[in-house]
Amino acid sequence: MHCDALIIGGGPAGLAAAIALRQKGVEVLVADALRPPIDKACGEGLMPDAREDLAALGIATHHGAPFEGIAFLAGHRQAAAHFERGSGIGIRRLQLHELLVERCRELGVRLAWGTRVHIAPHEPLSIDGRVCTYRYAIGADGQSSRMRLAMGLGQGKIFSRRFGARCHYRVKPWSRMVEVHWGDLGQAYVTPVGEEEVCVATVARSPAVRMEAVLAGLPALRERLQGATVLSTMRGALTTTRKLRRVTAGNIALAGDASGSADAVTGEGIGLSFRHALLLAEAIAVDNLDIYQAGHPVIQRMPHLMSRVMLRMDAWPRTRERVMT
Ligand SMILES: Cc1cc2nc3c(=O)[nH]c(=O)nc-3n(C[C@H](O)[C@H](O)[C@H](O)COP(=O)(O)OP(=O)(O)OC[C@H]3O[C@@H](n4cnc5c(N)ncnc54)[C@H](O)[C@@H]3O)c2cc1C
Numbered sequence: 001m002h003c004d005a006l007i008i009g010g011g012p013a014g015l016a017a018a019i020a021l022r023q024k025g026v027e028v029l030v031a032d033a034l035r036p037p038i039d040k041a042c043g044e045g046l047m048p049d050a051r052e053d054l055a056a057l058g059i060a061t062h063h064g065a066p067f068e069g070i071a072f073l074a075g076h077r078q079a080a081a082h083f084e085r086g087s088g089i090g091i092r093r094l095q096l097h098e099l100l101v102e103r104c105r106e107l108g109v110r111l112a113w114g115t116r117v118h119i120a121p122h123e124p125l126s127i128d129g130r131v132c133t134y135r136y137a138i139g140a141d142g143q144s145s146r147m148r149l150a151m152g153l154g155q156g157k158i159f160s161r162r163f164g165a166r167c168h169y170r171v172k173p174w175s176r177m178v179e180v181h182w183g184d185l186g187q188a189y190v191t192p193v194g195e196e197e198v199c200v201a202t203v204a205r206s207p208a209v210r211m212e213a214v215l216a217g218l219p220a221l222r223e224r225l226q227g228a229t230v231l232s233t234m235r236g237a238l239t240t241t242r243k244l245r246r247v248t249a250g251n252i253a254l255a256g257d258a259s260g261s262a263d264a265v266t267g268e269g270i271g272l273s274f275r276h277a278l279l280l281a282e283a284i285a286v287d288n289l290d291i292y293q294a295g296h297p298v299i300q301r302m303p304h305l306m307s308r309v310m311l312r313m314d315a316w317p318r319t320r321e322r323v324m325t
């Protein structure tokens with residue numbers, strides 16, 4: 001089995017990379033162990049930059065529900081940050097995945113669903129026992145990336161490890177902001193994702209803290225959700241702030257969460273993967289992965305900084321009080 005670019009993982013990072021590469025004329029095969037549409041625990045908010053990148057990938061951004069900034073709420077304290085330009089969108093993860101898959105099909109990306117790529121150190125990549133050959137391989141295989149391990153990069157440096165969950169409720173969004181509610185056990189953030197629908201994601205330090213426990217400590221939010229129909233099964237996922245020494249080795253590159261991440265509360269994960277995709281395509285188009293290696297830390301810088309600030313606010317209630325009036 002041969003292709004120009006083999007992408008391992010068909011989540012947002014893998015599909016965005018496939019689209020960006022096809023737009024540059026590269027022939028691409030994406031393999032994912034799961035079948036579409038692929039769901040995942042996510043706050044489902046795309047910041048204005050991510051929305052612009054989505055448009056650069058050829059996907060219209062009128063889907064979902066727009067939001068104008070982020071509001072932070074802790075008890076009676078509040079602070080709001082409006083976007084200086086543009087607006088974000090809240091979009092169901094399943095819908096985003098469908099849009100990305102549709103765009104891949106339109107561009108002629110080869111898609112192999114239900115196909116696990118065998119990844120092991122010092123062994124060639126293979127599918128169903130058949131060795132894959134490629135000009136470039138891209139590991140877009142998520143938080144627990146085996147590609148990262150196979151490249152000898154280990155786990156990288158992990159600054160935070162928290163546990164997230166998400167659920168959808170049928171209720172008219174009561175704000176045009178994404179609301180981040182701070183409680184003693186963790187944060188809950190609410191993203192409007194439709195005219196009558198919000199996504200609620202919670203993040204906590206301990207895996208033992210369930211979504212209900214975080215919500216129990218947030219009476220104002222609980223009241224908003226009182227009596228609303230629950231529209232989805234709850235899903236959980238790990239979220240980390242992770243930095244890697246390198247994201248390329250020879251003709252292999254990592255993208256999306258596999259290549260490092262910022263805590264979920266920043267709402268930047270998907271946007272980061274779009275930026276990785278666009279830069280990676282630039283680099284591969286001129287056969288020079290050094291461009292990607294050099295630009296990747298620049299992309300990560302601001303979300304990592306935001307992550308540190310948010311985690312400090314999480315750990316230190318007094319810092320939180322000082323930030324919110
Ligand atoms: C609670 C929570 C809330 C979040 N909220 C937001 C938010 O509001 N906004 C935002 O932008 N981001 C948010 N994020 C982050 C965002 O969800 C991730 O950054 C994003 O999913 C990363 O995409 P990815 O494609 O890198 O990884 P994934 O979505 O994990 O995709 C990886 C894919 O690789 C496949 N795979 C793995 N191994 C193999 C293999 N060997 N062979 C074939 N396929 C394989 C998997 O099946 C999977 O489909 C949140 C995360 C959490 C946990």
